[in-house]
Amino acid sequence: MTTTQPHAQYLRDYQAPAFFIDELELEVQLAPLNTQVVARSLVRANADNPSAQLVLDGIDLTLLKVRINEQIHSAYHLEDEQLVIEQLPQQPFTLEITTECAPQSNTSLEGLYLSDGAYCTQCEAQGFRKITYFLDRPDVMASYKVTIVADKAQFPHLLSNGNKIDSGDLADGKHFATWQDPFKKPSYLFALVAGDFDVLRDTYTTVSGREVALELYVDKGNLTKAPHAMASLKRAMQWDEQRFDLEYDLDVYMIVAVDFFNMGAMENKGLNIFNSKCVLANSDTSTDRDFHLIESIVGHEYFHNWTGNRVTCRDWFQLSLKEGLTVFRDQEFSSDLGSRALNRIDAVKVMRTHQFAEDAGPMAHPIRPEKVIEMNNFYTVTVYDKGAEVIRMLHTLLGEAGFQKGMKLYFERHDGQAVTCDDFVAAMHDANDTDLSQFSRWYGQAGTPLVSVQEEYDSATKRYTLTLTQTHKPTAEQPHKENLLIPVAIELLDQQGQPMTLMRDGKVLDKVLHLTEERQDFVFEQVDERPVAVLFEDFSAPVQVQLIRPSRISFILSAMPAATLAVGMRSKRH
Numbered sequence: 258m259t260t261t262q263p264h265a266q267y268l269r270d271y272q273a274p275a276f277f278i279d280e281l282e283l284e285v286q287l288a289p290l291n292t293q294v295v296a297r298s299l300v301r302a303n304a305d306n307p308s309a310q311l312v313l314d315g316i317d318l319t320l321l322k323v324r325i326n327e328q329i330h331s332a333y334h335l336e337d338e339q340l341v342i343e344q345l346p347q348q349p350f351t352l353e354i355t356t357e358c359a360p361q362s363n364t365s366l367e368g369l370y371l372s373d374g375a376y377c378t379q380c381e382a383q384g385f386r387k388i389t390y391f392l393d394r395p396d397v398m399a400s401y402k403v404t405i406v407a408d409k410a411q412f413p414h415l416l417s418n419g420n421k422i423d424s425g426d427l428a429d430g431k432h433f434a435t436w437q438d439p440f441k442k443p444s445y446l447f448a449l450v451a452g453d454f455d456v457l458r459d460t461y462t463t464v465s466g467r468e469v470a471l472e473l474y475v476d477k478g479n480l481t482k483a484p485h486a487m488a489s490l491k492r493a494m495q496w497d498e499q500r501f502d503l504e505y506d507l508d509v510y511m512i513v514a515v516d517f518f519n520m521g522a523m524e525n526k527g528l529n530i531f532n533s534k535c536v537l538a539n540s541d542t543s544t545d546r547d548f549h550l551i552e553s554i555v556g557h558e559y560f561h562n563w564t565g566n567r568v569t570c571r572d573w574f575q576l577s578l579k580e581g582l583t584v585f586r587d588q589e590f591s592s593d594l595g596s597r598a599l600n601r602i603d604a605v606k607v608m609r610t611h612q613f614a615e616d617a618g619p620m621a622h623p624i625r626p627e628k629v630i631e632m633n634n635f636y637t638v639t640v641y642d643k644g645a646e647v648i649r650m651l652h653t654l655l656g657e658a659g660f661q662k663g664m665k666l667y668f669e670r671h672d673g674q675a676v677t678c679d680d681f682v683a684a685m686h687d688a689n690d691t692d693l694s695q696f697s698r699w700y701g702q703a704g705t706p707l708v709s710v711q712e713e714y715d716s717a718t719k720r721y722t723l724t725l726t727q728t729h730k731p732t733a734e735q736p737h738k739e740n741l742l743i744p745v746a747i748e749l750l751d752q753q754g755q756p757m758t759l760m761r762d763g764k765v766l767d768k769v770l771h772l773t774e775e776r777q778d779f780v781f782e783q784v785d786e787r788p789v790a791v792l793f794e795d796f797s798a799p800v801q802v803q804l805i806r807p808s809r810i811s812f813i814l815s816a817m818p819a820a821t822l823a824v825g826m827r828s829k830r831h
Contacts, residue, residue: 268574268627274397275308277301279349279441281399283389287407287451289361289371293321296356296389298399301349311342314386314393316368317358324353340390354390363387366519373476373517375452376412377530381523382573382632385444396571396675398441405451406433412451414474418442418526420508438526440506441673443569448525450513455480461491463505464498470509475537476516482537485548486512486555493556496590501664503563512536512555522554524561531558549595557587568668571675576635577624577700578678581644585652588645605796608646612638613801616705621732625678625700628734639703646799647699651682653744653769653797654696655689662688695773696742703732706741706798708772711805714787721749721784726776727800743772746797749781749788757788769797 280299286292300311316338323330325346332344342352360371368387369378378384386393404423405415409432415424419438426432454474461469471490473483490512497503512529514536522531535554538547564586565579592600615621615638622637624644629635652660663685670684678700686693711724725745729738746769749757759766760783770779793802 263630265628265630268572268625271572271574273303273306274392274394275303275306276311276392277303278392278397278399281391281401283401283403285369285403285405285449287360287376287405287412290359291357292360292369294356294358294389296352296354296391298352298354298391299349300352302345302347309343309345311345311352313340313342313354313390314338314383315340315356315390316387317363318387318390319357320354320390321357322353322355326350327353338386356389358388369449373515374411375454375515375517376407376450377452377513377515377518378447378449378525379518379520379523379530380447380525381445382635383445385447388447391444393444395443395445395569395573398443398569398673398675400441401438401447402435403437403447403449404433404435405449406431407451411453413453414451414456416448416450416474416511416513416528418446418448418528420527438507440526440567442526442566443675446524446526446566446569448523448528448530450474450528450530452515453477454513454515457483457487459487459491461494461505461510463494465504467504467508469494469505469507472509472511473536474511474513474515476514476533479514479533479537482539483514485538486514486536486551489552489555490559492552492594493559493590496556496593497560497563497586500589500593501563501586501661503668505562506567510559522558524558524565526562526566529558549591552594553587553591556590557583560586560590563668567673568671569675571677573632573635574625574627574629575677577640577644577647578676578681580641581624582648582681584641584645585648588649601795604642604645607638607642608796608799612643612799613705615639616643616703616732619733621703622734623701623703627701643799646796650699650744650798651685651693651696653746653795654742654771655685655691659689659691660685693742695740698739698741702729702738702741703735704730704738706743706800707803708743708745708793708798708800709803709805710792712790714784716787719782719784721781721788723747723770723779723781723790724776725770725772725779727772728775740773740775743798743800745770745772745792746794748791748794749784750791751786751788754789757784760784768794 278298278300282297284295323333333342360369360376363370367379367384383393385391401418403417407415409430415434417436419436421434422437423435455477457473457480459471461471473487475483494505507527510527514531514533516533518530518532522535538551560583564582570576570578588604622639624640624647666688667681667684682693682697707728709726713722727740751757759781
């Protein structure tokens with residue numbers, strides 16, 4: 258029973274772990290009330306943050322044994338929700354911890370739980386500590402080897418992350434399966450599923466010619482509703498290769514879709530777990546909207562394989578590093594495969610209704626918050642959808658080619674690492690030799706900017722002037738705001754609705770204005786007639802707009818060149 262009271266945590270207090278765990282072997286003997294977990298870790302000290310104690314997280318566990326370098330170790334004590342181990346070897350050492358947990362009694366549905374006759378895990382954000390004592394934080398990344406043992410008749414499918422390297426029958430009607438994930442991952446991406454399911458199988462041949470087994474596990478009787486999700490997965494794999502040059506990296510990709518999973522979907526490495534509603538559909542009972550959402554959610558979780566799994570977040574304050582970027586990627590996936598205009602309208606609807614309201618209320622927070630009490634409270638429309646808009650602004654500023662250069666450098670630098678939002682922006686900056694220091698304020702500043710717009714047209718000089726002013730209302734945690742770099746996508750249309758060439762000093766101007774000061778005048782020359790201004794085209798920045806009307810004014814404010822659009826937040830809470 259936990260007795261620890263919640264307390265505020267701050268981004269500024271981050272410290273690197275005192276120890277790292279490079280390898281972890283798990284042996285899991287499944288039983289409803291006394292699942293035994295043996296965890297063997299290869300532990301090394303962090304020379305930059307020395308400590309005489311190894312402090313591991315654990316909740317609702319029965320500790321049976323502690324061994325170091327294969328010898329019983331007794332220099333430890335339990336302290337609230339932590340196991341504190343002392344008298345540690347100087348060199349890297351093996352740590353073996355044997356515990357028991359009770360999946361059937363785990364009503365939190367975090368960690369390992371038993372529901373509807375199947376075992377399942379949910380470890381994001383801090384659920385792994387309910388399976389074994391561990392450094393349960395995203396900046397501790399280990400390679401995992403997992404052996405699962407259970408009754409064969411009741412649980413014929415034993416699944417975990419990575420590739421299956423062994424399986425077989427045991428005494429007393431039991432069997433085992435061993436999985437190995439060659440890519441290091443944080444504990445929140447660990448997954449285990451054991452049950453009796455129907456399975457849809459297929460294959461996908463990657464761009465390099467590797468054949469990947471695709472397996473979709475569903476509750477009994479649901480197999481006829483699974484083909485659309487499988488087809489969506491194959492489309493997502495192909496799109497990621499073509500648009501981002503990212504290829505899948507394991508021999509098998511598995512999705513488990515069950516009614517009892519308590520969240521929408523979870524991107525565990527190579528073993529995604531979904532609630533059935535996010536995967537299952539057929540033409541008899543589902544709408545076009547259902548099919549669209551399934552495709553986008555399946556794509557979202559698959560795209561996490563690189564943006565979230567291969568490169569993950571250093572701490573939970575950096576959640577938008579993976580979620581904002583992956584929402585942007587799944588929006589682009591849906592737009593490339595379907596109607597870009599309609600998909601953009603959906604996304605902007607979410608921003609203008611849900612996210613703007615969150616920004617205007619007492620719970621306003623930046624996409625990279627500075628303070629939190631409960632980690633699960635990070636899963637907000639601001640972190641996800643506004644986070645995606647911040648990524649989209651980078652894409653608008655840099656263009657598709659520049660953005661892809663930044664993505665390539667990001668993966669080259671940080672594959673296999675736990676990093677920060679600043680690392681992502683630095684990759685974009687360095688790949689394009691573009692100063693993004695002011696743009697970075699979007700990550701730490703809450704609230705929706707207000708951009709006031711005023712126009713003036715001088716027919717004698719044929720000069721057209723747009724005056725843009727940005728203001729920022731105080732929010733609860735941030736009474737003082739700084740000016741942001743706001744990309745303003747613009748077109749000037751003549752009276753026939755045709756776009757004019759944007760000119761100044763005899764040069765053609767870019768169609769994206771950079772609003773960086775509190776007030777800026779943008780002057781366009783050789784404008785033969787009073788134009789109609791199309792501002793914030795494609796909703797180029799998540800701002801509110803106010804038109805100042807000293808005289809006649811004609812504007813079209815658009816989220817698309819004539820419209821607006823809504824994709825819901827594709828989160829763990831979907």
